[in-house]
Amino acid sequence: MKRSFYQWLMTQRNPNGHDELANFANNAFFDQAFPKQSEDYxxxxxxxxxxxxxxxxxxxxxxxxxxxxxxxxx
Incomplete structure (x- = not known):
């Protein structure tokens, strides 16, 4: 089954990480309105x-x- 972008992004979370992707994932986690089911760029x-x-x-x-x-x- 294909994961949404958000589901994939959550695999990149690292609360102690300092790279841009980890920071993006960490912040998106707290974004209540992020389009969590979307696969569309x-x-x-x-x-x-x-x-x-x-x-x-x-x-x-x-x-x-x-x-x-x-x-x-x-």
Missing amino acids: HEIAQYLELNGTYLPNMDVFDGAFREYQELNQL
């Missing part, structure tokens, strides 16, 4: 552009989404 990107103040830049999301897509193609 554009839906999530639009949400983050409007609400993702915890994301330093969209490059972090773009890289994370690429990783997510690569794993889902296996």
Whole structure:
């Protein structure tokens, strides 16, 4: 079964981590309105552009989404 982006992102959480992906995952965990069931790049990107103040830049999301897509193609 294919996981949503959020479900995959939660596997990247690390409360003690300092890399951008771990920070993104840690902050998304506390974002009650994050589109948790979505697998759609554009839906999530639009949400983050409007609400993702915890994301330093969209490059972090773009890289994370690429990783997510690569794993889902296996």
